[in-house]
Amino acid sequence: MILLVPINPEVPQVIKPKIWPSLVMVSLLILGFLTTMNTLNEDSEYVDTLEGKINAQAVSGNHLDSATEEYLSLRPLLKVSPAKKDWDFERLVKANFIHGSTSHLLLNLVGMFAGVRICMTFIPFLSSLVIFLIGGTLGLWVSVLCSNQISDYIPHVGASAGLFALMGTYYVFNFKFRTQYFFWLPIRRGFVCLRTSWFFFVDVILLELVLSAAQLFPDRVDSIDHIAHVVGFSSGVFLALTYRLIMKWPTFLQTRAEFVFWQLFADEKNHRKNSKFQVWLELLQINRYNDFLKLKLCHSISEYPSKLSDVELREAFKFFVPTFVRLNTPPVIKVIRALERANRAIPSRWLGRVPYDILIRLAKEMAKSSKDQRCLYKFLSDYKNVVGPTNSLNPNLDRLMTGIEIDLKKLDETDSLRAG
Amino acid sequence: MNLRDHNQDFALSEELEKAEEAHFKNCPNAEFSLRLASTTVDLILTYLAIAGIQNSARAFTVFLSYVPSYTSKVSLLFVLSKWITSHASQISFLTELFLKAAFVYSYFIVSTAFSGGTPGKLLFGLRVLNFDSGKKLSSWTTTVRFLVAAVSGFLSCGVTYFIIFFNKETRAYHDIITQSCVKKVHGVR
Numbered sequence: 001m002i003l004l005v006p007i008n009p010e011v012p013q014v015i016k017p018k019i020w021p022s023l024v025m026v027s028l029l030i031l032g033f034l035t036t037m038n039t040l041n042e043d044s045e046y047v048d049t050l051e052g053k054i055n056a057q058a059v060s061g062n063h064l065d066s067a068t069e070e071y072l073s074l075r076p077l078l079k080v081s082p083a084k085k086d087w088d089f090e091r092l093v094k095a096n097f098i099h100g101s102t103s104h105l106l107l108n109l110v111g112m113f114a115g116v117r118i119c120m121t122f123i124p125f126l127s128s129l130v131i132f133l134i135g136g137t138l139g140l141w142v143s144v145l146c147s148n149q150i151s152d153y154i155p156h157v158g159a160s161a162g163l164f165a166l167m168g169t170y171y172v173f174n175f176k177f178r179t180q181y182f183f184w185l186p187i188r189r190g191f192v193c194l195r196t197s198w199f200f201f202v203d204v205i206l207l208e209l210v211l212s213a214a215q216l217f218p219d220r221v222d223s224i225d226h227i228a229h230v231v232g233f234s235s236g237v238f239l240a241l242t243y244r245l246i247m248k249w250p251t252f253l254q255t256r257a258e259f260v261f262w263q264l265f266a267d268e269k270n271h272r273k274n275s276k277f278q279v280w281l282e283l284l285q286i287n288r289y290n291d292f293l294k295l296k297l298c299h300s301i302s303e304y305p306s307k308l309s310d311v312e313l314r315e316a317f318k319f320f321v322p323t324f325v326r327l328n329t330p331p332v333i334k335v336i337r338a339l340e341r342a343n344r345a346i347p348s349r350w351l352g353r354v355p356y357d358i359l360i361r362l363a364k365e366m367a368k369s370s371k372d373q374r375c376l377y378k379f380l381s382d383y384k385n386v387v388g389p390t391n392s393l394n395p396n397l398d399r400l401m402t403g404i405e406i407d408l409k410k411l412d413e414t415d416s417l418r419a420g
Numbered sequence: 421m422n423l424r425d426h427n428q429d430f431a432l433s434e435e436l437e438k439a440e441e442a443h444f445k446n447c448p449n450a451e452f453s454l455r456l457a458s459t460t461v462d463l464i465l466t467y468l469a470i471a472g473i474q475n476s477a478r479a480f481t482v483f484l485s486y487v488p489s490y491t492s493k494v495s496l497l498f499v500l501s502k503w504i505t506s507h508a509s510q511i512s513f514l515t516e517l518f519l520k521a522a523f524v525y526s527y528f529i530v531s532t533a534f535s536g537g538t539p540g541k542l543l544f545g546l547r548v549l550n551f552d553s554g555k556k557l558s559s560w561t562t563t564v565r566f567l568v569a570a571v572s573g574f575l576s577c578g579v580t581y582f583i584i585f586f587n588k589e590t591r592a593y594h595d596i597i598t599q600s601c602v603k604k605v606h607g608v609r
Contacts, residue, residue, distance in 0.1 A: 004464055183461060192461060192543060322606065357605050360440045367432040395442070400435045 008118050009170075010178040010193045010289045015257045017120035021128065022113040029112055029159055032097030033105050036080055040100065043077035043155075064151045072153040081155040082144050089137075092144075096136040098157040108159045115166035121255050122173040123243065128166060131239050135165020139232030143225050156225060161232030168236025171200055172244070176292065177254050252292035258283050276300055277308065277316075284319050291328065294319050298331040305335075305342035313339075317350040325358050329365045333372070336362070340375045351386040359383060363397075377404040445554030447603040449590045450546045455602055459581075462527075462540035469523050477516035484508035533562040537602075545606025551591070551599050561598050569594035 008016050050068060064072070078086050081095045099105040119128045139161025147156075178193040179200070243249075253259050266279045277300040283293050297316050301308065308316075325332050339346055354362075363380065366372040380401050450458075485508050504511065531538050536547040536556050548557060548565075557565065572580040572593050580593040591601050 004461075004468075183457075183464065194543075326606075355606065356443050357440075360436060360443060364433065364436045364440075367436055373432070397435075397439050400432065400439065403432075403435070 004181040004183050004192075004194075006114060006118060007180050007182050007191065009121050009174045009196070009254065010180050011121060011255055011287055012289065015121065015255055015287065017117045019117065021120050021125045022117045024125075025112050025116045025129075025132070026109050029097060029099070029105065029109060032094075033099050036098050039076050039080060043075050046075050047072070069151060069153060072151055075153065075155075077155045077157075078153065081157045082140065083153045083155050084144055084147070084149070085152040087141070087144055092137045092140050093133060095140050095155075095157045096133065096159050096162050099159070100157055104158060108163060111163045112159060115163050115170070118170050118179075119166050119173075123169065123240075123256065127243065128169075131165050131169050131236055132159075132162040134239060135168065135232045135235035136162025138235045139164065139228035139230075142231040143228035146227055147225070156228070158225065158228075160225060161228040164229045164232035165236030165239070167200075168233040168238075169240040170236075171196065171233075172237055172240035174254065176251070177290070252290070252296060253283075254290050254292075255287055257286050258290070258293075261286060277304075277312065281312075281315055288319060291324055294324055295328060295331055298328075298335050302331075302334045302338040305338040305344050308344075310345075310347075313344070314347045314349065317347045320350065322355055322358050325354075326361065329361055333362060333365050336366075336379055337372060337375050340378050346379070346382055348382075348386045351383050354383070360397075363400075373404055374408060377401060377408060380404075441554040443554075444547060444549055444603055444605055447605045450544075450602045450604045452585045452590060454544055454546065454604060455584060455590070455592075458538070458540040458544045458546055460540070461543060462538050465539060466524070466527060469527070470520060473516055473519045473523065477512050477519075480515065481508050481512040484511060528566050529559065529562050532566075533557060533559040541602065545604055547603050547605050548600055549603055551589075551595070551601045554603075557598070557600055561600065565594050565598040565600055568597050 050071065073086065080091060081098055082088070082091045099108060116125075116128055116132075119131075123131075136159060140156050140158075143161070144156050174196045177196060179196045180191050180193050183192055247259070249259055250262065253262055261283060266283070277297070280293050280297045280300060284290065284297070287293070297319065301313070301316060320332060320335075336346060363376060366376040366379070380397060384401075484504055528538055532541075532548050533556070535542060536549065541548065548562075549555065550557060550561075569581075569592070584590050584592045587596075589601065595601055
C-alpha cells in the first residue's frame, strides 16, 4: 500500500475530504503512545529477563511452561492491554490506541491519516470514530481468543483492526467507483485512478484472508495480527452496510454531498418524468465523476429524446467524457440512436471534441447491428460536417461511408418498389 | 430486411478494423515520461502480486504441515497426507514457482497480445503495435519482445530501457529488435 497510496475516492476538488478529522485521530494515537511509553519500557525490561527461554520454546513450537506463564501473567503491559487469558472490555477498547514500538505507531499513523480522510467523503466524523472503535475492539477480541501462540499472556495492541474497519467501510461506499492513488511520478500530477472493487480486493483482502488462516496454526508466518485485520474489515463492511440500509442510501450515489442533495431536494416519488433529467444534471454538477449518474442521464435521454431542449442536450453531453464513453459504449450508442430516430442533432461541440479512437469505438459498436447502419452513417456524416472539409476523415472511414450510402440507396429503392 | 447480404465483398467490421489500424499507425509514439510511468505502475502491480504469492506460499506451507492432524489415522488419506507433510516445502515451492510464472505470462504476454498492452500501458492510453503496419503483435512476437526486454534489462541494469530517451522514435532496444513501438492512442483527435 506504500507503493500505491490511496489518497481519496475519485471526486471533484470541492468535495474532497478535509484534513482536520485525520489530524484528530492521529493525535489520539500519538497521545495513547506517549501515555503508555513508560509501561511499554517496563514491560520490555520485564520480558527481557526471559528472552532466551521464550525464543528457544518459540522455535520448537511448544507452549511455555506453567512457571514462565505465571511470571508473564504479571507483566506490566497487561494492565492496559488484553491477552488470551487476561482480558476485559475496557482494555480491549484501550488497546486500539496503544502501539508496541515507534515503527508500529508510524505505520498506523499513515494508515489512520489516509483511512479517516477517505471515509469522511461518505460519513460524518463521529460515525467514522464509532466504526473505528467497534471494528477495532471486535477485531482485537477475536484475535485474542483465536490466535494460537506460545503463551496466553501475549498482549494484543494496535489500531490496525480499527483501520481495517475503516477500510471495510470505504470498500462498501466506494465499491463501484474509482480510487485515486498517488504513485510517486509527476505524470497526471502523480495520480492514477483504479477501480476500488478489484484492486482493493487483490491488494488487501485476499492476502489478509490467506495469512489470517495461517495464524490459526502454531507456526507463525509473521508477527502481524491478520485475524484482527480480517475481523476488523468484516465489522467495517457490516457496519457500513447497516448504515446505508438505515439511511436508505441509493446505490447510484457516491458521496455524502450527493446524498444530502438527494434527501433534501430530489425525492424520487415526487418526480415528473422531465424533472428526473434535471435531478441527474444537478447531481452531476456536484460530482462529475459519478458514472452511474451519467448512465441514468443516458437512460433519460434515450427515453424522451424529443422532450429535451438543445440547451439541455448540450449540458448533458458535457458529462460524456472520453473515459466514460470508453467504459460505457452501449448506453452512449443508445443515446445516439434515440436522438437520430427523433431527428435530433447530437451537440456539435461534443462531436467536434470526440477523439478519433472513440469515434472508431462507437462506429464498431454500431456496426454490430444491421439496424444501426443508418444511424452510423448519420453519425459519421454529422462528425464530418462538424470537423469541416479541411480535416478529411481517414480514407477507410470515407470508404465505409460510401459503402453504407450505396446500401441505404438500395434499401430505399426496395422499400419504394414494395410501396408501389 | 438486412442492409447487407453476406455474399457482398464490403464488410463493415473489417473496414473499421482497417480504419483503427490506420489511425493507430498515425498516432504519435509515446514519450519517455509516459512509458516510464506505465512501466512503474506495471512494476508496482507485479511486485504486489509476487509478494502476495510469496506470502501465500509461506501460509500454504503451514497448512500442509498440519494436514495429517485433520485426517483419520486409519485411512489412505492419512498416508497421503503424511507424504504431503514430509514434502510440504517442496510442494509449496513448486506451487509458488508455477503461480509466479503464470502471473508474469498472463500479465506481460497475454495482456499485450490480446489487448495491446499491459494494464499499466492501458491505464495511460498506450498500445504496443507493429511499427510498420500499426497492427497488434502476435503472441510469439510479444513473447520474444518480453524476453529480450527482460534479459537485456537485467544484463544492462536497465540501461537498454533508457535508450528510449535518446531514440528519435522513442523506441527501446526490445522494440527495435521486434519491429514494434508504443503509441499513445487515447485522446488523439
